[in-house]
Amino acid sequence: MTKPWTLARQFLVLQLVLVSLLVGAGAAVAYHYAGSATDDKARQAVVAVAETVADSPSVTAALATPDPSRDLQPYAEQVRADTAVDFITIMDTHGIRYTHPDPERIGEPFIGNIDQALAGHAFTETYTGTLGPSVRAVVPVFDEDGDVVALVAAGITVEAIAAEFNERLLPLAAVAAAVLVVGVAGSYLVSARLGRQTRGVAPAELRSMFEYYEAILHSxxxxxxxxxxxxxxxxxxxxxxxxxxxxxxxxxxxxxxxxxxxxxxxxxxxxxxxxxxxxxxxxxxxxxxxxxxxxxxxxxxxxxxxxxHTELQNLTGELDTVRGFADTLHAQAHESANRLHAVISLIELGHVDRAVALATDELETAQELTDRVVGAVAEPVLAALLLGKLSEASERGVDLVLTADTAMQDSGEGVDPRDLITILGNLIDNAMDAAVEHAAERAPTVTVTVRSDAGELFVRVADSGPGVADGADIFRRGWSTKPSENGRGLGLALVGQAVRRYGGGIEVANGIAPEDGGPSDGGAVFTVRLPISSSR
The missing domain is CATH 3.30.450.20 (PAS domain)
Structure with a gap:
């Protein structure tokens, strides 16, 4: 199978063909122009010589003598030699020659047309006479009264014109050859560069590679x-x-x-x-x-x-929540085991009433907390999140308070449970971190309000921390009040992204009035409002 030509080779051949055609066309035009210019030059020359001779006073004076040829023949030959025309023929109005380059032709009729000249008009023509084909001009000679008394013909043979034209062809051919050489050399250089850039690949291969890469790129x-x-x-x-x-x-x-x-x-x-x-x-x-x-x-x-990374981050958030639940359950299991040992020990010591009181008190406390959350929040994911955060807060020594007006129905109206975890989970985590970090100054407290009414989800998280500095770009990725660590500064940025996705709003303030459920000297307060009646 013959290997297809490379793009560089095809380009070289195309360039060579184009250069050859252009040089050939240019040479043909120049050839035609040179031939036309040579012919025009010859016609202008013979007209000028013939008119000059016809206007000469010596010609008119010689025509008045009994033997005009005696004076006109030397004169005509002298002018012919000076002007490089091939013949000058002076004749009477009947075409009988007075002069001729061949003296033996004197007295013979002129071979050619003289009718226009007899009518008083000069003209040119190409005609075959005694010297062969020639370009000639015939002009009238006028006397003092304006009558035509004789005719003058001057001509240059076609052979002489061709010789002059051939002299012009040599530089024309040299220029054409030089242009062709330069064009071929330039085409070769361009083709060589193209070959290096395309690495010798054929056009079909390039097209196939481009289509293949294009399909992969966009798929x-x-x-x-x-x-x-x-x-x-x-x-x-x-x-x-x-x-x-x-x-x-x-x-x-x-x-x-x-x-x-x-x-x-x-x-x-x-x-x-x-x-x-x-x-x-x-x-x-x-x-x-x-x-x-x-x-x-x-x-x-x-x-x-x-x-x-959005879905992965959401799944990671859910996984973190589940891990938090697991950690909380593990801690509670450990605590329950301690209490269980205490109950068993009380029974063994005979203090059955105290053992029963200790067991039922713990159960009532846990059940009361669960009933309160589940009764206020019908959304199961949010309820589970709040229960987990309550347990986590208890472990960290933070008083996590749900306000009395916390109430939320199922969020199937428009808020994805994963976004609820992102928004509320990150806000509570940041609030607990801030509250714990400044526990030496005041009791760590986090107040949470979640309610849905009038087609809006209202979320407010307040903490007892130091608050947020004025002008801080807290929703920018990487912002954090804690020392730089991997993973810091992403939680609030994700909160801001989730809020924007729903077309909601988020407000940040420092301090919240006690009547709103927060400490009188509270720290940062984050308030989120999401429209939940419209579909995402």
Missing amino acids: VKEGLVLVGGDGRVVLCNDAARDLLGLPADVHDTPVADLGLTDELAAAFTSPDARSDELHLTETRLLLVNSMPVRSRDRRMGNAVTLRD
Whole structure:
């Protein structure tokens, strides 16, 4: 099987054909122009010579003598020699020659047309006479009264014109050959460069590779963005546009104009490699990897990959909640075992009444707490979350208080249970951390209000911590009041993202009045309002 021509070879052949055609066409036009110019030059020359001779006073004077040829023949030959025409023939009005390059032809009739000249008009023609084909001009000779008394014919043979034309062909051929050589050399150089850039791949292979890579690029679930060294988007696949919420055509758009967060835009254009960074957009949590791309010693830009971490983060949040439940159950089991040992010991010591009182008191307390939460919150996921947080708060020495107006029906109207875990779980965790961190100043307390009415989910979490500093961008990924640790600074950012996804609002204040269920000198107060009557 014959190997298909490479793109470089096809391009070379095409260039050679085009150059040859262009040079050939140019040479043909130049050839035609040179021939036409030579013929025009010859006609202008013979007209000028013939008119000059016809206007000469010596010609008119010689025509008045009995033997005009005696004076006109030497004169005509002298002019012919000076002007390089091939013949000058002076004749009477009947076409009988007075002069001729061959003296033996004097007295013979002129071979050619003279009618227009007899009518007083000069003209040119190509005609075959005694000297062969020639370009000639015939002009009238006028006397003082304006009558035609004789005719003058001057001509240049076609052979002489051809000789002059051939002299012009040599430089024309040289120029055409030089242009052809330059064109071929240029085509070869361009073809060689193209061959290096395409690595000798045939067009069919290039098309197949492009279609294959294009299909893969737009079918992969992972987002891919190529950013040039000038900070402009070179390529963006469908998954990346979907993850970033970009329009269909962002090619050559500066990264700064894509509407990304400052941190994400910095990762796109960073000269250093970025690995597995979490970045929060308006609706998604993205895992971003950015790798600088270099060609030899030149930095070409960055290859950025994006993976949707939103679902994974939600599942991680649920897993953390379940782990918290498990830890709480483990702690409660340990505590229950201690109390059980105490009850058994009391029975063995004969204090049955005290043993019964101790057992029933613990059961009544746990049941009362459970009944209160389940009675106020019909949403099972939220109820489970609150029970777990109550147990966790008890372990950490935090007084977690549910306000009396806490009441919520099933959230099937529009709020995903996972988003409830994200919002309320992170707010309570941050509140307990703040309360415990400042337990030396005041008793750690967290107050929670959750209610749904009038198509709105109302969530308020207040703590006894120090509050939030003015101007703090607390919903930015990475913001935290704690020492820098892995995983810090993401909880409130996820809360803000979930609230924005529902078109809700979140307010942050310091301190809450006692009548609203919080401590009089309370710390941070987070209030969330979500419209739950509209579908997501």
